[in-house]
Amino acid sequence: MYGRSHIYEGHDPTSLAKPIRVLKDIGCKLLIVTNAAGSLDEEMPAGSLMTITDHINWSGFNPLIGLNDENYGPRFHDMSDGYHKFYRDQLIKVAKNINQKIFQGIYCMYSGPNFETPAEINALKVIGGNAVGMSTVPEVLVANHCSLPVVAISVITNLAAGMN
Numbered sequence: 001m002y003g004r005s006h007i008y009e010g011h012d013p014t015s016l017a018k019p020i021r022v023l024k025d026i027g028c029k030l031l032i033v034t035n036a037a038g039s040l041d042e043e044m045p046a047g048s049l050m051t052i053t054d055h056i057n058w059s060g061f062n063p064l065i066g067l068n069d070e071n072y073g074p075r076f077h078d079m080s081d082g083y084h085k086f087y088r089d090q091l092i093k094v095a096k097n098i099n100q101k102i103f104q105g106i107y108c109m110y111s112g113p114n115f116e117t118p119a120e121i122n123a124l125k126v127i128g129g130n131a132v133g134m135s136t137v138p139e140v141l142v143a144n145h146c147s148l149p150v151v152a153i154s155v156i157t158n159l160a161a162g163m164n
Contacts, residue, residue, distance in 0.1 A: 006135055007061050008112040017063045020142040021072060030087060031143045033152040037107065037133035038115070038160035040125050045156065050103040051091055052083050052152040055137050056129055058120075059111040063138045064145055072146040082140055084149040091151055105130025107154055109137040118162025132160050 004019075005011045023031065037050070044050060068075040088104075095102040108124045110116055112134035116124070124132060131154045143150045158164075 004135055004139065006112065007059060007138065008134060014063075014066075016138045017142045020139055020148065021146060024072070024143075024146045024148050028148060030084075031139070031148050031150045033136050033139055033150060035107075035133050035136045035152070035154050036157045037131040037154035038158050039131055039156045040108070040121060040129050040160050040163075041103075041105070041131075042159065042163065044103050044105070044130065046158050048103055048156040049095070049100065050105050050107075050131055050154040050156060051088050052107045052131075052136070052154060053088065053104050054083060054106045055140065056106060056108045056124070056127065057137045057141075058124075059109045059134075059137065061111060061138065063142055073144075077145050079141075079144055082144050082150065083152055087149055087151040091153070102153075103130070105154075107136060107152070108132040110134055116161050121160045121162055124160075131156060 005016055039045065092102060106129050108129040110132060116132055136152055140150050140152065
């Protein structure tokens with residue numbers, strides 16, 4: 001599977017959950033998620049890679065709101081290892097073996113489609129964010145709900161609003 005739907009395109013929560021659940025149903029053992037993101041850290045310039053260690057969901061959106069399908073997981077599931085540490089460590093090891101610098105950090109999600117304001121960027125930096133974008137979190141929430149391990153990589157495309 002490649003590409004994704006974004007919430008700013010007006011998709012309903014079920015449509016965002018279905019592809020991840022289909023992957024789980026057909027036997028997928030690991031979900032690798034990629035995105036383009038803006039950096040909240042001047043030391044992580046455009047062109048950098050960042051493996052996601054955690055996220056902050058400021059989108060106001062969660063694809064698991066509504067009726068819970070117990071076939072995929074419990075209503076309230078643990079997100080303390082939402083970005084699977086074992087697979088993240090493997091990714092870092094591979095990057096090191098090929099001399100590819102890779103940052104680690106917290107990804108922040110906004111709904112879009114507009115970019116964030118400078119005040120919002122400052123707030124995200126204060127609470128520990130390292131990169132910001134408009135995707136990834138819905139897929140990660142659904143994957144974790146159905147016990148599908150996730151590793152995620154942000155490709156940094158720019159410095160966030162007001163930072164340049």
